[in-house]
Amino acid sequence: MISYKDRTFCASEVDDHNCSREFTKQDAIDAEKWWGSKDFPVAWAKFCKEDKEDSEND
Numbered sequence: 001m002i003s004y005k006d007r008t009f010c011a012s013e014v015d016d017h018n019c020s021r022e023f024t025k026q027d028a029i030d031a032e033k034w035w036g037s038k039d040f041p042v043a044w045a046k047f048c049k050e051d052k053e054d055s056e057n058d
């Protein structure tokens, strides 16, 4: 399966990525140029821990 740069990018929704796999705005531009359209294929995985405050069941 083809994906941009043949690598997996971080899909975690965090402000600061400590994974160095963040998909940047520049990557989005480069990926679009590489693929030729906006529906470029990217491999995603969550590498960073998301701080979700979704548990109030103490």
Ligand SMILES: [Zn+2]
Pocket: 010, 011, 012, 016, 017, 018, 019, 020, 021, 022, 047, 048
């Ligand atoms: Zn990350």
